[in-house]
Amino acid sequence: AWLPKPLHPANSDTVSAPQSSDETLYCEAEAPTAVEKDKQGQGSSETDLEIEDTEKFFTAGQKELYLEACKQVGVVPVSYFIRNMEEPCVNLNHHGLGPNGTKAIAIALVVSMTLGAHEAWQRWGLDRVNISDNNLGWEGARILSEFLQNNTSSLFSLRLSGNNFKEESAELFSQALSANYRIKTLDLSHNQFSDKAGEYLGQMLALNIGLQSLDLSWNHFYIRGAVALCNGLRVNVALKKLDVSMNSFGNEGAAALGEVLRLNSCLAYLDVSCNHISNEGITKLSKGLEVNESLKVLKLFLNPISMDGALLLILSIKRNPKSKMEDIDISNVLVSEQFVKTLDGVCAVHPQLDVLYKGVQGLSIKKTLFKWTSAMKLIQSYADQQKIPVLDFFRSLNPSGEMRMPVGEFRRAMVQQNKVPLNRYQVRELIKRLDEKTGVVDFRSARAPQPDPIRAALLRWASPQFSLRRLS
Numbered sequence: 009a010w011l012p013k014p015l016h017p018a019n020s021d022t023v024s025a026p027q028s029s030d031e032t033l034y035c036e037a038e039a040p041t042a043v044e045k046d047k048q049g050q051g052s053s054e055t056d057l058e059i060e061d062t063e064k065f066f067t068a069g070q071k072e073l074y075l076e077a078c079k080q081v082g083v084v085p086v087s088y089f090i091r092n093m094e095e096p097c098v099n100l101n102h103h104g105l106g107p108n109g110t111k112a113i114a115i116a117l118v119v120s121m122t123l124g125a126h127e128a129w130q131r132w133g134l135d136r137v138n139i140s141d142n143n144l145g146w147e148g149a150r151i152l153s154e155f156l157q158n159n160t161s162s163l164f165s166l167r168l169s170g171n172n173f174k175e176e177s178a179e180l181f182s183q184a185l186s187a188n189y190r191i192k193t194l195d196l197s198h199n200q201f202s203d204k205a206g207e208y209l210g211q212m213l214a215l216n217i218g219l220q221s222l223d224l225s226w227n228h229f230y231i232r233g234a235v236a237l238c239n240g241l242r243v244n245v246a247l248k249k250l251d252v253s254m255n256s257f258g259n260e261g262a263a264a265l266g267e268v269l270r271l272n273s274c275l276a277y278l279d280v281s282c283n284h285i286s287n288e289g290i291t292k293l294s295k296g297l298e299v300n301e302s303l304k305v306l307k308l309f310l311n312p313i314s315m316d317g318a319l320l321l322i323l324s325i326k327r328n329p330k331s332k333m334e335d336i337d338i339s340n341v342l343v344s345e346q347f348v349k350t351l352d353g354v355c356a357v358h359p360q361l362d363v364l365y366k367g368v369q370g371l372s373i374k375k376t377l378f379k380w381t382s383a384m385k386l387i388q389s390y391a392d393q394q395k396i397p398v399l400d401f402f403r404s405l406n407p408s409g410e411m412r413m414p415v416g417e418f419r420r421a422m423v424q425q426n427k428v429p430l431n432r433y434q435v436r437e438l439i440k441r442l443d444e445k446t447g448v449v450d451f452r453s454a455r456a457p458q459p460d461p462i463r464a465a466l467l468r469w470a471s472p473q474f475s476l477r478r479l480s
Contacts, residue, residue, distance in 0.1 A: 077112040089113065101140035101167070107147035110139060114155045135162050140169035140195070149177035156184035156191065167195040169223070178205030182212040189218030197225040197251070206233025213240030213247065221249040225279070234261030241268045241275070248274060253281035253307065262289030269296025269303060276302055281337070282310040287317035294324035301330045304416060307337040315343050319350065322363060326354045334416040336363045344369050355432065359423040360416040362436055383434040384441065384454070390428045401427070402451035411451045415439055418449040 071090055078085045086109065089100060105113075142148070148171060173181075178201050185191060201209070206229050213219075229237065234257040241247065257265070262285045268275070285293070290313055297303070308321075318341050325331050343365050355361050391398045399411075405421040406413050413421070422435045430438070442449040 074112065081108045081112050083108045083112055085112075097136035097138075097165075099138040100142065101138050101169075105139060105142040105144070105148075107144055107151060110142065110144055110148045111151045114151050136165035136193075137163060138167040140167050140171065140198075142171055144168070144171040145173070146177050146180075149173055149180045153180035153184040156181075156188045162190075164190060165193040166191055167193075168199075169195050170198040173199040173201065175202060175204040175208075177201075178208040182208040185212050185219065186215040189216065191219060193221040194219060195223040197223045197227070199227055201227040201229065201233075203230055203233035203236070205229075207236040210236040210238070210240035213237065213244045216244070217246050219247055222247060223251045225251045225253040225255070227255055229255040229257065229261075231256075231258055231260045234258070235264045238264035238268050242271045244272065245274055249277040250275060251277075251279040253279045253283070253309075255283055257283040257285060257289075259284075259286060259289035259292070261285075263292035266292045266294070266296035269293070269300040272300075273302050276332075277305040278303060279305075279307040280311070281307050285311040285313070287314055287320070290317040290320050294320045297321070297324040297331070297333070298328050300328070302332060304332050304334045306333065306335070309337050309339050311338075311340075313338060313341055315341060315347055317341075318343060318363075318365065319347060322351055322354045325361060326357055329357070331358060332360070332416070333358065334360050334362065334419065336361070338366075339364045340366055342366045342369055355423065360420040362419060362432060364436075381434065383428075383430050383438040386428050386430065386434075387454075398454055399451055402454055406451075413449050413451075415443055415447055415449055418442075 074090065075085055083106075086100065086105065144152070152166075152168070173196065177199075181196070185194070201224065205227070209224070213222075224237075229252065234252075234255070237252070238261070241250070257280060261283065262280070265278070265280065269278075285308065289311075290308075297306075306321075318338050321336060321338070325333050325336075345368055347365075348368055351363055387401055388398055391401050403409055403411065405418070405425060419435055419439065422430060422438065423432075439449060442451065442453055444450075
């Protein structure tokens, strides 16, 4: 197995955390001059996460453990963390932690584990941590990498967006996550990763069997980095969601993604929005879609794709009888009515599919109004005629009779039912109403649109009958 060696701090990309004079509780501070390390033989706290005076830590509570760690590295404790340390999810983004502030938290967590203090660790109970936008740099990446390699925590979600991580930091994360399979969700967006980082992270993806969601959006991956990432994805067996939007994959990167889709049987969500992919790249990407059996969501927004490229996409889905595709986002592409007719034919084969595009050239006003007719009003009208509750209509769509359904299954059921004829646009709006971006439709929130009381009052006031009553 490939495991990179940590780089020497001299080659780091560390950037000092911003100081704030009016929010000292949330920012790093210089070590108090009164604080002296009286332990003989103890190395600098900048070199590792070990604390030799373990007896004091072993008897301390979680708050005291953290406060002592802050003294060791010379930072002001984060009051928000102290108040919320018993919560399973701690959001520390924009708190100005910097590398040392992160180190204090890591020390407190690692010490409780290395001492075998299982009860103390359970009291921490952290499983989701957000330390985005804290300018951690290389030193912060090194500290986090050491913590992740401990591999005994309950942490499964780590958000590290906007921390000025560069190529060397990617090497550290690659080393840690090539062996740590507990982390399921990792957000590394809005950093400074480029092609070399793509190679490191691609090697990690080839080895990791735990990571399920990876966000690498708003970085600087070009062709070489994109291809390297894809090389890892081709053999990955765990990742379900990948966001690489706002990079520069280009047509070569799209070709590599097409090969991933041909071989990978796990990836279900792929966002390659704004990656300079043209019709040429879509041609190669579509080759993978013709055989892929796992992808459900494909986002291609803000790529220079024309209607011809959009047509290639939907025809590749039509040619794949085992496609599970549910959502394609090409919402910057203006299509023709002929395209819509072709899409209707594709959706007849794959009723779970919805394609979001910018609009239709020459669409009449009458058709536009019909497109926006409320689906809930039509369903409520049907329920009133049948003298049944609206919920009974929705419950009848689910073979299990439950009040929740995955979006794709719900879309398929709505298209195929013949009680209330609805078009794709109406079904789309209905899903927006019932799904709060969870991927699951909840029928319990279904109800017909209520009349606006202010509008109703104004209409009554403006009516001729109301005016005559006022005059009399």
